[in-house]
Amino acid sequence: MQVHPDIAALRSDRAPQREAQAAMLAAQQRWAAEPGVATMQEELDDYGKGSPLEACPVLEAMFTAAGEAERLMALMSQHYCRAIGANPFGHPPFRHGFDGKSASILLASAGRAQLMIQAKEPGDYITKTYGFSDATRLDAVLGGAADARIVGVLGRPDGDANYREESLVLQAGHRLSLELASETLVVDRVQRRLVVLRLLRTAPEPQPSRDHDAVSGRLLYQSAGHISTSRHEAIIALLGRMGREGAVPQILRIALGDGDISLRWQALKEALALDTATGFHALCSVARRSGDPLAAQAGALRARLLEAHPQLAGLEADRCLA
16 A cells, blocks of 8 residues: 555654644634634524524624625634644544535534535536425525525425425525525536535424435435434334344334334334234324324335235234224
8 A cells, every 4th residue: 555655754753743733723722712703602502502593693693694704714714724734734623524526514513503614616516306304504605606596395295295496696695594394405506616604403303304306306215303313213223123023012112102203104114024913003003093194104005015915904904003
């Protein structure tokens, strides 16, 4: 394996690494001392706990009018760029990612809120799916230019979607507010690198996120809106893969409860796989519940199972679980 001489030097002497990170920490402290930065961070904590934007004057100024977001981000760039210029192997203390066309930097998070910078390189972007999540998003365009659309979703009884669209041109100074449960921003073409400061806050008890086909509106899949729900889904799936039939009563308590529908659906499917008769009875019970948000999905799965496995009709005659 070839190792660049500069990397080899760092591996043999840890002192430059420590010096580089000390420079990053110093840059962070210098930026934090700039007017408005400490207040912004305090308000982010409040906003993450549920305070309205109107109660956070610095954040409100950043995301409702041009000027304040640009000032604070320019100061941040100045401090960190100087530090990186003098210490090329230093790492700013931000989680970041880049896939060749889009970049994201998480500046801070507090409670349910996240503050991040996102950028898109010039070029055309093809969007095959539209995603919707239970969150509020505020965007401040810091630079660049792009053609975009706000896509709103109108739900249908079958779970699929119809769309409405609003075209717009994004430029520096543009401000947007989006309710992500029913609308999303789609960037179609970037003329100059688009840089956006974004403030995101999830709902206190977020509903599942959904992805729909951009052309047909068909619901492709959904995922839990809360990380704890995702953990429980993973646990239930693991019990299913392990063949733990003894866990079926506990799994059914979740499936027949009134919790997150994504978690309940996962529990129903795993119960069916572990104990077909008991799981099918539970499926019948959910399908017949008026007002249960899973009733339509359960009924559709029941119909598909009966078509593929007619012998299940005998189980349907039995009393469904309460």
